[in-house]
Structures are given as C-alpha cells and as structure tokens.
Amino acid sequence: MLDLTLNEVARITGGTLVLGDHSVQEGLSESTIVGGTVDTDSREIVPGGIFVAKPGEFSDGHLYVPAAIESGAELVIVERVFDDLTVPQIVVGDSVQALGDLATEVVRRIREFGLLKVVGITGSNGKTTTKNLVRTILERRGPTIAPRDSFNNEVGAPLTMLKLEPDTEYLVAEMGASKPGEITRLVRMARPDIGVVLMVGLAHAGEFGGIEKTLQTKTEMVTDLLPTDVAVLNIDDYRVAGMAEKTRANVLWFGLDERADVRASDIRSTPTGTVFTLSLPDGRSSVVNFSVLGEHHVMNALAAAAVAHTLEVPLADIVSALESVTRAEHWRMEVLAGTQGITIINDAYNASPDSMLAGLKTLAQISGEGIRRVAVVGEMSELGEFSLEEHDRIGRTIVRLGIERLFVVGEGALALHLAATVEGSWDGESVFFPTADEAYAVLERELRAGDVVLVKSSNSAGLRFLGDRLGERFA
Numbered sequence: 001m002l003d004l005t006l007n008e009v010a011r012i013t014g015g016t017l018v019l020g021d022h023s024v025q026e027g028l029s030e031s032t033i034v035g036g037t038v039d040t041d042s043r044e045i046v047p048g049g050i051f052v053a054k055p056g057e058f059s060d061g062h063l064y065v066p067a068a069i070e071s072g073a074e075l076v077i078v079e080r081v082f083d084d085l086t087v088p089q090i091v092v093g094d095s096v097q098a099l100g101d102l103a104t105e106v107v108r109r110i111r112e113f114g115l116l117k118v119v120g121i122t123g124s125n126g127k128t129t130t131k132n133l134v135r136t137i138l139e140r141r142g143p144t145i146a147p148r149d150s151f152n153n154e155v156g157a158p159l160t161m162l163k164l165e166p167d168t169e170y171l172v173a174e175m176g177a178s179k180p181g182e183i184t185r186l187v188r189m190a191r192p193d194i195g196v197v198l199m200v201g202l203a204h205a206g207e208f209g210g211i212e213k214t215l216q217t218k219t220e221m222v223t224d225l226l227p228t229d230v231a232v233l234n235i236d237d238y239r240v241a242g243m244a245e246k247t248r249a250n251v252l253w254f255g256l257d258e259r260a261d262v263r264a265s266d267i268r269s270t271p272t273g274t275v276f277t278l279s280l281p282d283g284r285s286s287v288v289n290f291s292v293l294g295e296h297h298v299m300n301a302l303a304a305a306a307v308a309h310t311l312e313v314p315l316a317d318i319v320s321a322l323e324s325v326t327r328a329e330h331w332r333m334e335v336l337a338g339t340q341g342i343t344i345i346n347d348a349y350n351a352s353p354d355s356m357l358a359g360l361k362t363l364a365q366i367s368g369e370g371i372r373r374v375a376v377v378g379e380m381s382e383l384g385e386f387s388l389e390e391h392d393r394i395g396r397t398i399v400r401l402g403i404e405r406l407f408v409v410g411e412g413a414l415a416l417h418l419a420a421t422v423e424g425s426w427d428g429e430s431v432f433f434p435t436a437d438e439a440y441a442v443l444e445r446e447l448r449a450g451d452v453v454l455v456k457s458s459n460s461a462g463l464r465f466l467g468d469r470l471g472e473r474f475a
Contacts, residue, residue, distance in 0.1 A: 001050065001162045002106050003035035006075065006088055012105045013098035015090040018081060028088060034075050038102070038162040040155055047072030053079065054095045054155065061095070096154055103158030104189045107171070110164045111191075115142075118190050119307050122175045122183055122221045123198025123234075124214065125355045126300045127152060129292070129328040130198060131174045133304035137313060137321040142169030149329075150349075152176035157186045170311075175221065180213060183220035194310055195221045195249065196232040196303050200239040201354040215239050225249035232306045234299065235260045252281075252310060254302040262306040264298050269365045271343070271452070272335075274298055278319065280309055286319045291326045293333045293345065295365075296358035300328075331464040333359070336471030341449030344474065346467030351380045351458045353390045357397065363454040364401040370450035374405040376439065376466065378457025379412030388415050395419030399426055406430040409439045410461050436466040444473060 007030035010017040019028055036048035042064035045051050051068035053061035053076060065076050069087055076082075076089045077098055092098040110116050119138075121130050128150050135146040145168055147160040152174035164171060175186045187195070200215050222231040222243050229249040234240040236255035244251045254262040261281040268275045272291065276298050279285040290301055301322050308318045327334050331349035338344075347359045356377070363373050375398055383390055395416035398406055406429055408417035420430040433439040447453065447470075455467035 001035050001038050002109055002164065002166070003033050005031050005033055006090070007031060009034065009075070009077075009102065010090050013077065013090060013092050013101050015077065015092035015098060018089045018091060020085060020088070032088070036074060038099070038159060040099070040159065042068040042071060042073075045071040045073050047074075049073050050075045050077065052077045052095050052099050054099075055079070099155065099158045099162075100185065100189055103161040106164055107161050107190055110166060110168060113166050115167065115169050116164070116171060117169065117194070117311060118171045118173060118192045119194045119196065120173045120175050120187060120190055120192035120221060121196040121198070121303075122177075122218055123196075123240075124201035124218070125352055125358075126198045126296075126303075127174045127176060129297060129332060130196065130300040130303050131172050132329055133301060133322065133325060134172050134307050136325055137304060137308045137318060138170040138172065138311070140317065140321060141311075141313065143167050144170040144172065146172035147174050150174065150176070153178070154182060154185065158189060161190060177217050177220075180217045181220070183217055184224065187221060187224050192221075192225065192229065194230045194232060194307055195225050195247075196307060197221050197234065197240050197243060198299065198303055199234055199237045199354065201352055211239075219243050219246050222247035222249060230310050232303060232310070234303070236299070252306050254306045255299070260302075262302050262309060264302055267295055267298060269295055269362070271366050271368075276301075278302070278305055278315075278322075280305070280315055284315050286315055288319050289323050291323070292328050293335055294358060294362040296355070296362070297328060297333065331467070333362070334467075336467070336474075338471070338474040340474045341451075342447050342474040343452045344467055344471045345452065345454045346464060346471060348378070348455045348457045348461070348464035348467050349459055351378075351456055351461075353380060353383075353386075353394065356380055356394050356456055359454055359456045360394070360398060360401055360403065363452065364403055366452050372405065372448070372451045373403045374407070374447070374451050374453040375403050376407040376409065376443070376453060376455045376463065376470075377413060377416060378409045378436075378461030378463045381412070381458040381460045387412075391415040392419040395421075395430075396423050398430075399423040404429065407439050407443065408432045409436055409457070409463060409466070410434070412461065413457070436463060440466055440469055443470060447474065 038050045040054045045068045051073040138144045231249040235253040253260045263279045264276040266277045334346045336344040417432040457463035
C-alpha cells in the first residue's frame with residue numbers, strides 16, 4: 001500500500017487511533033508511517049502488513065487479530081477495542097466500509113502521480129478470463145495490478161486497489177455484485193478510465209431478483225463514466241448494447257456483428273483452442289491462434305483487445321499477448337490432457353445457463369474418429385425461481401447437441417438428469433449420482449482412450465475437485 005501515517009489512516013477510515021501504553025516504548029506516534037500489504041485473511045499477513053478484521057457469515061475476523069499480529073501485522077483495523085495489543089489499532093464502525101474508504105483514497109493519490117489508467121470489468125460471465133487477458137497485455141507495457149482469482153466484490157476489489165504503488169501504470173479491476181448498488185460503489189472507488197461490460201445473463205439472477213435487476217446492476221459500470229472515458233460494450237448482447245444510451249462516455253463496440261469496432265471473423269474451433277481474425281477500428285487485422293478453449297472466450301479476447309486498443313497498444317503486441325495465454329484460469333476451461341488418451345476439460349469454477357451452454361457447445365464441436373464426448377455436470381446455483389426451468393433446458397440441450405454420455409452429480413442438478421432422460425432419443429446415456437465420489441468411482445472404470453470429458457458446475461457443487469481427480473488419475 002502507499003505509505004500513510006497512522007493518523008492519516010484513522011482520518012481516511014473515520015476511525016479512532018489507539019496506540020496503547022507500549023507505544024512510547026516502541027517509539028510509535030500518530031506520525032508513524034505504515035505501508036504494508038493489506039488483507040482480511042490473517043493467513044495472508046506478512047511482516048509489516050495491515051490486518052482488517054471483518055465480521056463474516058461463518059466466522060469473525062476479530063478472532064484472528066492475535067494470529068495476524070503473530071504473523072507480523074504492524075496495524076489492525078477493528079470494530080471493537082482490544083486491550084493490551086502490541087501494535088496500534090484503529091477502531092471503526094464498519095471495517096468493510098473502512099477498507100473501501102482507504103482504497104478510494106489510495107487510488108486518488110496514486111492518480112496524482114499522472115501514470116495510472118484504470119480498467120473496470122463487469123458482466124454475468126467472463127470477468128476473470130477477460131481480466132487475465134487484459135493483465136497479460138498490459139503488464140508487458142508497464143507495472144500492472146490486477147486481482148488474483150475472482151477478487152471482485154466489496155472486499156476483494158479494494159484489497160486489489162490497495163496494492164497500487166506510485167509507479168503503477170495500470171489497474172485492472174474486476175467488479176462483481178450480488179445486489180444493485182455494489183458496482184456503483186466499486187466504480188466510485190476506482191474511477192475507471194475504461195469500463196467494460198461483457199454480457200448480461202442469468203448468473204446470480206436469483207440473488208438479484210431477475211434479469212432486469214441484473215441489467216440495472218451491470219449498467220452501473222457505465223453510468224458514472226465521464227465524457228473523456230471509454231465504455232467498451234458487447235454489441236452482440238442487446239441488453240449491453242442498450243447501455244450506450246445510459247453513459248456519457250465514448251462507446252467502443254466489440255463483438256461478431258459487422259458493426260463492431262473490434263471484431264472477430266473466420267472463427268474456427270479445434271480441440272486445442274480457437275483460430276480467428278481480429279479486426280481493429282483503424283482497419284488493421286491479424287489472425288490470432290488463441291489457445292484458450294471455447295469459442296465463447298473469443299468474446300473475452302475481443303473485449304481485452306478493445307481495452308488494449310484504447311490504451312494505444314499496437315496490434316502485433318495485442319496478438320502476441322493473446323497467443324501467449326494457454327488457459328483462462330485454474331478450473332476455467334482448463335485442459336488436462338494425459339498420457340492415456342483421455343482429455344479432461346475442467347470448467348467447474350462457476351456455472352450459469354450461459355456459461356454451461358457455451359461449455360457444452362465447445363464439447364459438442366470436438367469431434368473426430370474415436371472421440372467420445374462425455375459431460376459431467378452439477379448444479380447451476382443462485383438461479384432462484386429460474387432454477388428448475390434452466391436445469392431442464394440444459395438437460396434437453398445436451399441430448400440435442402449429440403453428446404454421447406452424461407454424468408449428473410448432486411441433488412441440485414437432478415432436474416437436468418430427468419430432462420435429458422425423457423428427451424426421447426436417449427436410452428440410459430444419462431446417469432445420476434448423489435455425490436462426486438460415487439461419480440468418480442464409475443468414471444474411473446468407464447472412461448477410455450479417445451474420450452473428451454467436460455466437467456462443469458457452479459463452485460458450490462465442488463465438481464472442480466472431481467475434475468482435478470480425473471486429471472490426476474488419467475495423467
């Protein structure tokens with residue numbers, strides 16, 4: 001984090017600084033400078049770090065204040081006073097709010113150095129993949145900060161912002177939400193120069209309360225952009241396209257439509273990736289050999305290319321960076337090809353109806369002599385009232401795609417199995433298992449050389465670990 005005095009941190013967070021009796025002995029005062037890594041996980045604290053004690057759904061970060069100090073925290077931000085701590089504490093009313101306030105101020109101060117450009121990315125699917133692609137392009141040009149994993153909420157996003165240093169040139173901020181207003185808060189922390197909206201789908205629709213609420217929330221990415229900013233929008237998604245009327249920013253379109261400024265054409269899928277022609281607004285184009293599996297990831301590559309073009313990255317550098325990426329992310333269309341002729345595609349970090357369909361279409365496109373396509377699927381969570389309908393639709397779609405074998409895991413996905421079973425053209429191709437262990441036992445016996453296996457579910461279903469087990473077994 002940017003160096004700040006204890007007094008400054010207290011003022012920014014609206015907290016009360018408590019130095020304690022030990023401070024005189026240690027030579028601490030309100031003007032003592034802190035600037036270590038900020039975290040809410042005591043296990044991630046390193047010497048000189050700052051620990052923010054956050055009450056959680058299942059645990060309370062205040063229980064881990066001693067552990068954080070033992071790991072080397074030099075300051076703790078807490079919601080209640082601790083007696084006899086050996087480090088200063090700042091007592092705030094809401095530690096998550098304090099974290100956000102601190103991030104907002106750090107971004108503002110770093111901007112004053114004149115180097116920083118901020119990219120904000122949101123969408124129902126593809127945020128993490130697009131973030132990784134943008135980071136890969138930009139880190140070749142200058143110091144770049146981007147979140148690890150899917151750190152995109154009211155805690156993860158500010159933790160990423162607090163990693164900024166005076167020489168940082170690019171901040172890539174992934175912005176997710178579970179209810180209206182959350183993206184607005186993150187946007188106002190980071191103040192993106194470029195706001196990207198990938199798509200609006202049914203992911204988390206149960207939490208939002210329907211697709212219209214989801215649309216309203218994702219639109220928050222562009223409503224606060226300034227006329228000097230750029231909104232990078234998906235022209236192929238009519239909901240996203242409608243956001244052009246809601247923003248003052250300049251709009252740069254990406255997509256497959258011929259009207260897109262940044263466009264892909266001549267798309268060809270292979271078992272090892274996707275080949276497409278990338279075209280930019282200035283008329284230049286280039287073939288991209290994109291190793292990330294699945295045509296749906298071409299849209300993420302286009303969004304990343306649009307960001308890079310806005311930041312004046314040459315086409316050759318954009319293509320080189322895209323071609324250097326071999327996977328979207330751990331557990332996202334991750335290809336685990338072993339020596340036994342069996343390929344596992346582990347895409348079970350998350351799942352919505354849109355991403356489930358995209359993964360299954362990719363599996364269906366993989367064909368050839370001796371190839372049998374196998375889908376291992378689990379629940380798509382957070383769909384609310386849409387859950388039964390969407391699981392039923394996906395089950396029927398699997399049959400229509402001609403996928404030869406289906407393993408359905410977990411009670412939450414039972415409707416998918418039933419829909420596939422009654423579709424009419426199948427006879428026993430779909431098998432249901434209550435647990436991943438039961439599915440693994442049968443898969444271990446049944447899979448054979450030439451099989452391509454897609455493992456797909458929401459994170460909560462835990463099938464990503466089943467995918468890892470299959471990858472290790474057949475490596």
